[in-house]
Amino acid sequence: MNWIAIRMLTGDRQKFFGLVFGIAFSTLLITQQLTIFVNLLERGASGVYNVGAADVWVMDPVSRTTDVNFPMPATALDRVRGVPGVEWAVPHLRAGASVRTKDGDLEGVSVIGVDDTTLIGLPKGMVEGSRAVLEQPDTVIIDDVGATRMFAEGDDPIGERLELNDQRAVVRGIADSIPSFTSQVTLYTTYSRALTYVPGTRNRLSFVLAKSAAGVTPEQLVTRIEGQTGLRARTREDFAQDGINFIIENTGIPLNFGITVVLGFVVGVAIVGLTFSLFIRDNIKQFGALKAIGVHNGKLRRMVAVQAGMVGLIGYGLGVLGTVGFIQAFSSNPTFKGFYIPWQVPLLSLMAVTLIIALTGWLALRNVLKTEPAAVFR
Known part of the structure; x- marks a missing residue:
């Protein structure tokens, strides 16, 4: 049948x-x-996923995501480092800026400052160049998606000079990173150099990235940091979920x-x-x-x-x-x-x-x- x-x-x-x-x-x-x-x-959650080394993100209590954050005083870094169970803690800066290319075009970018010594905060993969190029003066690393948006097809971004808030920046590397929700161009540089590229208010520190010591879980470290410093702390997974929830609730x-x-x-x-x-x-x-x-x-x-x-x-x-x-x-x-x-x-x-x-x-x-x-x- x-x-x-x-x-x-x-x-x-x-x-x-x-x-x-x-x-x-x-x-x-x-x-x-x-x-x-x-x-x-x-x-x-791309901003969190691109930083794989940190177990805990520490921020001002009003900060919500990697893009919606309120700067903290520089002393917050020492306060986090003084919490028992913290193996290491490094500064992390995220701010918006305007870039003028050699053709005179103006492009809004996101500037990310990573730790000067360890380069924690920089994506692991590189499409072109190496992470060590950040040791050279006036160096920035552009994300691969941003490179296609800022430069015409066939143009090599390596060696291109940019005017970043009236200061010279040279592209010497292309990072393999997850694009942001808006696919905005992202420039990576050292934390100290980012402070000069993106002038702002007295408080400049966006986040503190921390690693839990052996025998301490990220959840336990979050509780200790919040109890001792009064700052907001989130595990990597929870903070990534915060970014997803922000899009769901606000778009x-x-x-x-x-x-x-x-x-x-x-x-x-x-x-x-x-x-x-x-x-x-x-x-x-x-x-x-x-x-x-x-x-x-x-x-x-x-x-x-x-x-x-x-x-x-x-x-x-x-x-x-x-x-x-x-x-x-x-x-x-x-x-x-x-x-x-x-x-x-x-x-x-x-x-x-x-x-x-x-x-x-x-x-x-x-x-x-x-x-x-x-x-x-x-």
Whole structure:
């Protein structure tokens, strides 16, 4: 009987391809939008992910993320270093600035000052150059995505001179880093040099990066730092989550992507439901003939379930493959650097497709069960 159901389904090619297209389009829309949504949210934690050595981030109590921070006095560094359980603590500066290129263009950048001695705060990977170039005077390292935004294709950023707040800065390296949520150009330099590049208020220290000593967990160190210094301390994982939560709470991204996902579901139900209903209506005589020869409703339910399941699997597979192809096609685009498909996203798409198939299959099955055997003779 299952083979008969499949032959009935594939015999009407127009409706069969219409059903497959409806499921594939719905799966593609849901999977692709959820993938972009998740990756954009993770960009909110890029500033934390780019610093892998620190277990704990210490900041002013009003600071919320790496980009939304309030400077602290320089004495905060010594206070953190005096907390028992701190193996090391280094300063970290993050501030905005304006850069003028040799062509006279003005570009807003994010300047990050890393520890002068250990260079903690600088991304581990380098696309071009080495971390040691920061020992040279007036040196900055640009992130790889920012290099494509600031310089034309084919131009080598190495050796380019920039005017950074009326001071000379020379690009001598390209860092392999995770782009920020806004994909803003990021310049890395030493902490002492960043203080001169980005003049500001009396308090300049954005964060203190700390490492917990052996036998002390990051959570224990957070409690000690907050209790002894009065500053806000967060573990690396918690602070990364703070950046994600900030985007969720303060932007319209979740609502916009949520609407798109719902529309994908509704479109899938509409296309598949209408096409499946037309398919059942056109084959109502065949189902009536099956009833006339003694096929009971249980087997008819299985036949419709096989038809719906076949359409769902083929359409779902094509939709997921389309999403993979989209990510691969745009992987060379700096905007989509590091984008990947979390395993939860195809699972959520599968649940959505299953719900679409179950709903449309149930609506179509009602007509089959109501069919009288005499319908075949009318």
